[in-house]
Amino acid sequence: MPTRPVTGNRSGKFVTRTCWIVSLMRWPSASEPKTSSAARTHAASAVCRRDMMSSSIPGFAPAAYSTPVIARRAFAVVATGLVLAGSGCTRAPQGAADAAHAGPVVRIVTPELEPPRLARGRHTVAEETTRAESLLADLGYVPEVRLVPDRARLVELVATGQADLAVARLSVTPRRAAQVRFTVALDRVREQVVVGPERDAPRTLDELAGMRLAVRLGSSYAETADALAERVPGLRVDLLPGTRSTESILEDVADGVLEATIADDAIVEAVRAWRPELRPGLVLGEPRAIAWAVRPDAEELARRLDAALTRSELVDDLLAPEARDLSAIRARGVLRVLTRNNAVTYFLHRGHPMGFEYELARRFARSIGCRVRVVVPPRAEDLVPWLLEGRGDLIAASFSVTEERARTLRFGPPYLEVHEMLVVRADERPRYVDIGDLAGRTVAVRRSSAYRDTLERLATEARIVDAPEDLETADLIDAVAAGRWDATLADSHILALELSWRDDVAAAFPVGPPRKIAWAMRPSDGELAAAVDRFFARERGGREYNWIHRKYFGSPARRARTVRREREGRAQLTPWDDLFRRAGERWRIDWRLLAAQAWVESRFDPDRRSFAGARGVMQVMPRTARELGVTGDLHDPAVGIDAGARYLRWLIDSFETTLPVDARIRFALASYNVGRGHVLDARRLARRLGHDPDRWFGGVETVAPLLARREYAARAAHGYCRCRSAVRYVREISDRYLGYLAADGAARPSSQSSTAPSERTRRSAGTEASSRPRGSNAATTSPASRAARQPGGESSTASTRVGGTPRARLARR
Numbered sequence: 168m169p170t171r172p173v174t175g176n177r178s179g180k181f182v183t184r185t186c187w188i189v190s191l192m193r194w195p196s197a198s199e200p201k202t203s204s205a206a207r208t209h210a211a212s213a214v215c216r217r218d219m220m221s222s223s224i225p226g227f228a229p230a231a232y233s234t235p236v237i238a239r240r241a242f243a244v245v246a247t248g249l250v251l252a253g254s255g256c257t258r259a260p261q262g263a264a265d266a267a268h269a270g271p272v273v274r275i276v277t278p279e280l281e282p283p284r285l286a287r288g289r290h291t292v293a294e295e296t297t298r299a300e301s302l303l304a305d306l307g308y309v310p311e312v313r314l315v316p317d318r319a320r321l322v323e324l325v326a327t328g329q330a331d332l333a334v335a336r337l338s339v340t341p342r343r344a345a346q347v348r349f350t351v352a353l354d355r356v357r358e359q360v361v362v363g364p365e366r367d368a369p370r371t372l373d374e375l376a377g378m379r380l381a382v383r384l385g386s387s388y389a390e391t392a393d394a395l396a397e398r399v400p401g402l403r404v405d406l407l408p409g410t411r412s413t414e415s416i417l418e419d420v421a422d423g424v425l426e427a428t429i430a431d432d433a434i435v436e437a438v439r440a441w442r443p444e445l446r447p448g449l450v451l452g453e454p455r456a457i458a459w460a461v462r463p464d465a466e467e468l469a470r471r472l473d474a475a476l477t478r479s480e481l482v483d484d485l486l487a488p489e490a491r492d493l494s495a496i497r498a499r500g501v502l503r504v505l506t507r508n509n510a511v512t513y514f515l516h517r518g519h520p521m522g523f524e525y526e527l528a529r530r531f532a533r534s535i536g537c538r539v540r541v542v543v544p545p546r547a548e549d550l551v552p553w554l555l556e557g558r559g560d561l562i563a564a565s566f567s568v569t570e571e572r573a574r575t576l577r578f579g580p581p582y583l584e585v586h587e588m589l590v591v592r593a594d595e596r597p598r599y600v601d602i603g604d605l606a607g608r609t610v611a612v613r614r615s616s617a618y619r620d621t622l623e624r625l626a627t628e629a630r631i632v633d634a635p636e637d638l639e640t641a642d643l644i645d646a647v648a649a650g651r652w653d654a655t656l657a658d659s660h661i662l663a664l665e666l667s668w669r670d671d672v673a674a675a676f677p678v679g680p681p682r683k684i685a686w687a688m689r690p691s692d693g694e695l696a697a698a699v700d701r702f703f704a705r706e707r708g709g710r711e712y713n714w715i716h717r718k719y720f721g722s723p724a725r726r727a728r729t730v731r732r733e734r735e736g737r738a739q740l741t742p743w744d745d746l747f748r749r750a751g752e753r754w755r756i757d758w759r760l761l762a763a764q765a766w767v768e769s770r771f772d773p774d775r776r777s778f779a780g781a782r783g784v785m786q787v788m789p790r791t792a793r794e795l796g797v798t799g800d801l802h803d804p805a806v807g808i809d810a811g812a813r814y815l816r817w818l819i820d821s822f823e824t825t826l827p828v829d830a831r832i833r834f835a836l837a838s839y840n841v842g843r844g845h846v847l848d849a850r851r852l853a854r855r856l857g858h859d860p861d862r863w864f865g866g867v868e869t870v871a872p873l874l875a876r877r878e879y880a881a882r883a884a885h886g887y888c889r890c891r892s893a894v895r896y897v898r899e900i901s902d903r904y905l906g907y908l909a910a911d912g913a914a915r916p917s918s919q920s921s922t923a924p925s926e927r928t929r930r931s932a933g934t935e936a937s938s939r940p941r942g943s944n945a946a947t948t949s950p951a952s953r954a955a956r957q958p959g960g961e962s963s964t965a966s967t968r969v970g971g972t973p974r975a976r977l978a979r980r
Contacts, residue, residue: 319385319409338387351828352456356431368448480829490557493694505559510733543909546636548615567617579699581683599675605629618656667726750812763903785811833863844885
């Protein structure tokens with residue numbers, strides 16, 4: 168399988184995933200004719216599949232090694248290096264600049280994929296690899312993936328510079344940490360001894376005497392087994408081939424083929440789902456972090472990957488798929504609203520969420536006793552799949568009711584009726600009288616939109632162009648004004664907003680019958696649908712509904728103000744974006760997380776002072792500032808934001824580095840609110856009550872409010888705590904952070920993949936700027952300019968025209 172396309176980043180800049188199967192048996196010899204890399208890969212793949220099926224990997228034995236076997240092992244290792252060299256994966260010169268090997272191409276090695284039924288931790292190897300590709304593509308790199316049958320080789324390949332990144336669940340051990348860099352911790356595990364059904368699980372070291380432990384060569388388990396063998400008399404260690412997976416070894420233990428092994432508790436739990444006869448026993452040593460391995464001299468790659476992984480880990484919990492009906496939504500206290508980021512539905516203005524759909528959804532959430540969590544998928548076409556997958560509870564995105572959508576979705580009562588209008592350049596408006604005037608003209612719409620359905624039903628002779636799914640209707644109007652396409656369609660209320668401030672486009676005529684706008688839910692969510700019905704029956708036409716409608720769609724002045732606010736929100740997330748960016752860069756914290764925390768702390772008010780004496784945007788106590796070495800006035804935004812970021816970094820670093828990075832950050836946020844001592848008490852209480860002390864959501868946050876009760880506070884080292892405020896504090900920051908990421912084009916779960924690649928864009932992916940509005944290290948590109956540069960290449964002139972549109976001038980004002 169020489170080349171297989173996968174998804175690129177959300178901007179439509181695609182990458183190609185090149186999979187290399189590294190065989191331990193074959194490599195190109197000098198006498199063989201020179202072949203293409205694709206042909207070499209295909210041949211290696213075939214040989215590797217054949218070898219794995221026959222389990223005849225030379226050079227490894229399950230027990231003691233004879234001299235010929237040792238020789239064959241060395242022979243196989245040399246062979247592996249030659250295959251990698253023949254495939255273009257050569258040793259990186261020590262001290263070479265990062266740009267030479269870490270960018271634009273990042274060479275990823277990952278183990279052969281395990282059976283689909285098994286997910287190690289939260290993700291399978293395939294999902295983790297896709298996640299790595301997506302993150303790297305977003306960072307402007309071109310990932311190349313090579314599948315390695317021998318897991319024992321992963322760290323060695325990275326340590327010797329033959330690969331840049333190993334994506335696997337690698338335990339961080341002292342021996343490995345001396346060879347490679349590791350990313351931030353993605354999970355935390357404990358190793359334990361596991362036996363089969365024929366014997367009792369050992370609980371002490373003495374019970375290991377006389378036992379045979381079978382572990383994979385080169386694994387962290389082998390390091391642990393070697394250390395145990397030195398302490399326990401009679402303990403024997405059998406080294407199995409590096410091509411064996413931990414799961415297959417556990418299966419052999421369950422079948423009685425092997426006596427015992429060592430494995431991570433997460434893997435043991437997963438395998439016991441279908442092999443319950445496995446008996447986990449003695450837990451060995453301290454918890455270990457799970458991470459990816461990075462080439463030791465790739466400092467810049469490691470730094471940028473850590474930042475991307477941290478963001479991804481924080482988002483994953485918030486976007487985890489779970490189909491919820493009304494009772495489950497109320498139990499969680501969160502209504503997840505799928506929407507789009509535009510002037511009609513949802514946007515941020517000076518850090519505050521706004522939008523017609525957002526305000527309606529917030530009002531509905533309050534009516535059912537919940538708060539709103541806004542979820543903005545990277546593309547419009549993702550709205551329905553994300554709803555059906557359970558990543559949101561309803562779609563509130565100015566969503567038209569169509570026959571096709573009604574077959575898979577359940578719609579609430581319509582609350583708007585709109586006309587789909589043909590939008591053309593103002594100077595060409597007289598040319599368009601009816602649908603026949605579209606013959607031969609280019610009309611750009613998103614394939615997933617109701618507009619596409621309308622055009623197909625009309626059987627027009629227009630040339631329908633599938634616009635990128637990450638463009639909003641307003642962006643397509645920009646592109647029409649710039650001359651990229653002749654026309655587009657827009658709902659009448661969206662067009663009314665646009666025409667309130669611009670005169671370079673015009674409405675030609677309505678296309679088709681009126682459309683109804685409604686919220687969409689899963690067909691099975693009957694309780695939620697009934698609640699939505701009751702809400703609109705009560706609210707539509709009432710004072711609050713009419714006030715919200717007038718606020719966004721009332722007079723031309725109000726419509727112009729709505730668009731201006733939305734454009735200002737695109738240009739600047741908070742009043743002090745630059746200060747948050749500077750502090751985030753200095754203290755290695757996502758600046759959008761700092762901004763979300765500042766909003767919760769002070770609503771960005773630099774003059775705020777709490778009853779306890781906390782001051783400024785980040786509400787830092789003067790004593791804390793002095794202890795951190797901060798000088799200056801905390802009411803000065805530059806001083807206050809840097810002080811808050813410094814304190815948060817100190818709190819993050821105060822928790823164990825073996826903890827998953829998202830847990831460390833959330834523990835730090837809770838500590839910022841109620842004090843680190845109370846968070847430590849809550850973690851101890853979680854452990855005592857059987858909850859996970861290493862996770863915030865679903866773990867420590869569940870028991871933290873109990874510290875306000877006398878019977879629990881009396882046994883806590885730091886006494887009474889109103890920790891319910893910390894629970895609310897962390898959730899509010901997390902929800903706002905997700906909204907800020909969505910506004911910045913960076914919110915996406917780690918398993919989300921993008922659209923199909925082309926080789927042309929793959930070759931340029933390392934040099935072209937990633938299309939994100941803000942916060943990127945590369946040059947930014949606006950959605951409108953992307954629309955004006957779609958394939959065809961007429962580009963620079965169109966792009967310049969878009970930059971000079973009234974929309975751009977309005978944003979500058």
